Amino acid sequence: MLGVWSMxxxxxxxxxxxxxxxxxxxxxxxxxxxxxxxxxxxxxxxxGGSAQSGEAITRGLxxxxxxxxxxxxxxxxxxxxxxxRDDESTPPKGLTAARELVFKEKVAVxxxxxxxxxxxxxxxxxxxxxxxxxxxxxxxxxxxxxxANPNYIFRVSAVDVLVDVxxxxxxxxxxxxxxxxxxxxxxxxxxSNEKGLIEAVKTNTAIQIAGVEKFENSDVDLVPQLTRLRExxxxxxxxxxxxxxxxxxxxxxxxxxxxxxxxxxxGISGGRFPELTGPTAGEAHFVQTYSFFGxxxxxxxxxxxxxxxxxxxxxxxxxIFAPIGTANAYDAMHLVAMAIEQAKSTDGDAIRTALxxxxxxxxxxxxxxxxxxxxxxxxxxxxxxxxxxHYEGDNVVPVY
Amino acid sequence: xxxxxxxITGVGLGSMYGLLALGxxxxxxxxxxxxxxxxxxxxLGAVLCFTLWVTFGWPLAAAIAAAxxxxxxxxxxxxxxxxxxxVQRGSNSWLMATVALGIVIENIVLFTFGKDPRGMPAGFLTxxxxxxxxxxxxxxxxxxxxxxxxxAAGIHFFLQRTRYGKALLAxxxxxxxxxxMGIDVERVVMASFALSGLLAAVAGILVAPLFTISSTMGTxxxxxxxxxxxxxxxxxxxGVVLAGLIYGIVEALITSLxxxxxxxxxTFALVILAxxxxxxxxxxxxxxxxx
Numbered sequence: 177m178l179g180v181w182s183m184x185x186x187x188x189x190x191x192x193x194x195x196x197x198x199x200x201x202x203x204x205x206x207x208x209x210x211x212x213x214x215x216x217x218x219x220x221x222x223x224g225g226s227a228q229s230g231e232a233i234t235r236g237l238x239x240x241x242x243x244x245x246x247x248x249x250x251x252x253x254x255x256x257x258x259x260x261r262d263d264e265s266t267p268p269k270g271l272t273a274a275r276e277l278v279f280k281e282k283v284a285v286x287x288x289x290x291x292x293x294x295x296x297x298x299x300x301x302x303x304x305x306x307x308x309x310x311x312x313x314x315x316x317x318x319x320x321x322x323x324a325n326p327n328y329i330f331r332v333s334a335v336d337v338l339v340d341v342x343x344x345x346x347x348x349x350x351x352x353x354x355x356x357x358x359x360x361x362x363x364x365x366x367x368s369n370e371k372g373l374i375e376a377v378k379t380n381t382a383i384q385i386a387g388v389e390k391f392e393n394s395d396v397d398l399v400p401q402l403t404r405l406r407e408x409x410x411x412x413x414x415x416x417x418x419x420x421x422x423x424x425x426x427x428x429x430x431x432x433x434x435x436x437x438x439x440x441x442x443g444i445s446g447g448r449f450p451e452l453t454g455p456t457a458g459e460a461h462f463v464q465t466y467s468f469f470g471x472x473x474x475x476x477x478x479x480x481x482x483x484x485x486x487x488x489x490x491x492x493x494x495x496i497f498a499p500i501g502t503a504n505a506y507d508a509m510h511l512v513a514m515a516i517e518q519a520k521s522t523d524g525d526a527i528r529t530a531l532x533x534x535x536x537x538x539x540x541x542x543x544x545x546x547x548x549x550x551x552x553x554x555x556x557x558x559x560x561x562x563x564x565x566h567y568e569g570d571n572v573v574p575v576y
Numbered sequence: 577x578x579x580x581x582x583x584i585t586g587v588g589l590g591s592m593y594g595l596l597a598l599g600x601x602x603x604x605x606x607x608x609x610x611x612x613x614x615x616x617x618x619x620l621g622a623v624l625c626f627t628l629w630v631t632f633g634w635p636l637a638a639a640i641a642a643a644x645x646x647x648x649x650x651x652x653x654x655x656x657x658x659x660x661x662x663v664q665r666g667s668n669s670w671l672m673a674t675v676a677l678g679i680v681i682e683n684i685v686l687f688t689f690g691k692d693p694r695g696m697p698a699g700f701l702t703x704x705x706x707x708x709x710x711x712x713x714x715x716x717x718x719x720x721x722x723x724x725x726x727x728a729a730g731i732h733f734f735l736q737r738t739r740y741g742k743a744l745l746a747x748x749x750x751x752x753x754x755x756x757m758g759i760d761v762e763r764v765v766m767a768s769f770a771l772s773g774l775l776a777a778v779a780g781i782l783v784a785p786l787f788t789i790s791s792t793m794g795t796x797x798x799x800x801x802x803x804x805x806x807x808x809x810x811x812x813x814x815g816v817v818l819a820g821l822i823y824g825i826v827e828a829l830i831t832s833l834x835x836x837x838x839x840x841x842x843t844f845a846l847v848i849l850a851x852x853x854x855x856x857x858x859x860x861x862x863x864x865x866x867x
Binding site: 224225362389390391392393394396397399400401403404407419420423424427430431432433448451452453454 | 577578581582584585588589592690691692693694695698705710711712713714783786787788790792793795796797828831832835836837
């Protein structure tokens with residue numbers, strides 16, 4: 177260590193000279209440099225079972241980038257350029273991709289995908305290399321709340337702990353429920369939500385937890401689990417799990433002729449929940465950040481029109497798969513562009529500082545953001561920004 | 577109420593395990609080998625039936641028949657590729673080879689059928705409910721144990737009472753003697769594998785409407801069914817089916833009474849305990865070794 181320092185000491189005059197030279201050269205070729213694109217990285221599942229989520233995020237980013245570039249880009253004329261890498265939903269692949277984007281492509285920020293484990297794997301690298309990360313789907317609490325200071329990880333999406341607050345609040349307000357039966361997938365995601373729900377109930381006096389039951393992806397018949405919750409007096413089911421096992425929960429509920437309301441995390445929105453569940457699919461209300469159904473704000477109208485134009489397969493809101501990916505990414509991209517403008521640079525630390533103290537407000541798809549982030553809050557969305565939806569046929573529409 | 581609900585769930589699932597375990601029994605009784613790809617064969621039955629019926633629009637009966645035949649053929653292939661070459665050389669590597677073939681077929685299905693689980697369209701057997709004390713029991717749930725018991729009875733009768741069945745059992749006792757008596761040993765072993773594949777396909781097609789169809793749906797079933805086969809005494813058709821029912825009911829009872837966290841721990845611990853007390857299985861007879 178000492179050797180390196182002394183070496184730096186020795187070469188300090190040379191360093192100064194070098195810096196001055198680079199600065200001069202920069203001035204000389206200023207206009208050319210200014211036209212260099214700003215690279216925006218995106219590491220997500222672009223193949224495999226979650227490929228649709230990656231594509232949805234890509235669409236949101238693309239529409240936002242097109243809008244920003246049409247207005248002249250950022251930093252006085254530099255266009256934004258999307259550089260994507262497939263993480264195949266596996267953390268090591270995601271980490272490799274992030275390294276490549278950081279060291280080779282030299283991206284200004286990296287957007288993430290659906291998989292919390294992939295995001296969690298990238299967090300230490302990005303914090304170390306001071307490259308801001310914008311999570312736009314993965315809801316794992318520890319992604320943004322990672323203990324690093326300074327923290328380069330931001331998110332425009334739901335957060336497990338806050339979703340848990342929302343689920344209980346909705347259950348008591350919408351259904352007048354007083355005793356929640358938790359039915360959770362038996363994996364780290366279910367566990368983290370169990371903790372979150374137990375924590376959330378402490379601040380919500382209207383509702384208690386009647387019991388906690390777990391299920392496996394391979395469970396065929398969940399009548400025993402639901403019977404236990406019914407015996408314990410549950411008057412609402414809080415469901416955390418993906419579409420396939422979630423469907424088994426709904427089928428068991430139907431077999432018990434138990435008309436209990438079901439309030440669910442967004443796991444059931446992937447896959448083919450209506451096909452797997454049958455006629456009771458619409459009875460599960462679940463959380464989302466945005467829906468293109470129903471009356472749209474002017475921003476919503478504009479984005480919908482842009483999506484239809486850019487992707488001819490989209491004829492209406494029903495053709496927008498994984499809408500939250502598109503909506504979150506769209507808003508997040510605009511916030512990042514604002515931060516780059518405010519930072520007047522693509523330096524990671526400058527962008528982070530700008531994001532933590534974003535001036536002015538931005539009217540986005542999900543809401544109007546003013547001061548979306550702070551040094552101690554890297555999540556732009558909270559429980560009041562989440563909406564509740566359910567299936568009508570194959571469409572996900574808001575519950576009013 | 578808890579115990580009652582568990583009973584209904586347990587009988588349905590237990591018969592499923594029993595059916596699959598019968599497949600282990602059949603090949604073991606005839607050739608002293610088992611097909612560890614049994615769980616994947618069950619999955620294959622469900623996937624083929626779904627694909628032919630829903631995706632290709634075949635009539636249901638034709639889809640079921642084709643799925644059954646293809647699964648039987650697949651099991652014959654497993655015997656040819658992964659069992660016979662090893663047995664002929666006196667090796668036990670068929671154990672690993674059948675597991676490997678199971679993984680291969682699961683991955684092929686993953687690529688062709690896709691990662692998204694699919695659901696069987698509702699039919700008469702799943703939409704007809706029989707109310708039984710507060711629980712709507714689907715007609716299919718009642719049909720599964722009936723089919724399981726009938727098949728066990730059929731196999732038991734066939735092996736113990738018919739000439740051909742006795743010929744099958746003769747093979748396992750002494751291959752050379754059986755061959756001298758004019759029994760085509762290779763063909764007999766092949767037939768037992770075909771039958772085991774058929775049983776797995778029946779299980780897969782029956783469980784599909786109650787479950788979701790995916791490339792991994794058979795994995796845990798296969799493991800549980802093997803535990804059941806050992807528990808029942810793998811040489812006894814009735815024992816295997818009864819053990820399936822017991823396993824299913826105990827599993828559901830544990831979930832109901834202790835909670836789902838304990839299901840796998842307690843159930844498998846009980847299997848180990850049962851085998852410690854009765855090493856040849858609950859209904860099995862110890863193999864007589866002539867010295």
